[in-house]
Amino acid sequence: MSITLDFNGKNLAKSKQLDLHYLPAKIDGDGEANVEQYFNNYTREATEFGSGILTNALRGYPLVGEQLKVPEGYRGLVLQETEKPISESSDRQLRLTGVFGDFTYWNYDKVPSNGDAYRQALLLADVAQALSQPITEHDLEAEIARNKENAKESP
CATH class of the missing domain: 2.40.128.680 (Lipocalin)
Incomplete structure (x- = not known):
């Protein structure tokens, strides 16, 4: 078809x-x-x-x-x-x-409300755009550094 x-x-x-x-x-x-x-x-x-x-x-x-x-x-x-x-x-x-x-x-x-399935479907356009953005090496290194800091701070 x-x-x-x-x-x-x-x-x-x-x-x-x-x-x-x-x-x-x-x-x-x-x-x-x-x-x-x-x-x-x-x-x-x-x-x-x-x-x-x-x-x-x-x-x-x-x-x-x-x-x-x-x-x-x-x-x-x-x-x-x-x-x-x-x-x-x-x-x-x-x-x-x-x-x-x-x-x-x-x-x-x-x-x-945002709990309605139709309203949630409209939000998927923003989610899809965020997920499809390219990640640079600099962004990746910054995220790794943030995760290491958070690991040190948590008991």
């Missing part, structure tokens, strides 16, 4: 900015929704939970959320499949439908 992404740098630069919401729900539908009128109009700031925390409801279930930014150096993309695959092993083609730099992250009935 191969996946083909149908976009280039020019398309990326002029793609429309999206107002994106990450909801803890599966919605069987693939089309436009009047989010501004039927959802965003009911979003309120919940100062009792802290600064920047939002509340709303989806199908009667309370939502608590916050605005999150895409990690530094990255851009969020929304890709749409052009045709439904015939089988799991079929080739797939995705096209760019929009970009985003921030989005609203929602939880059911609990304040978003």
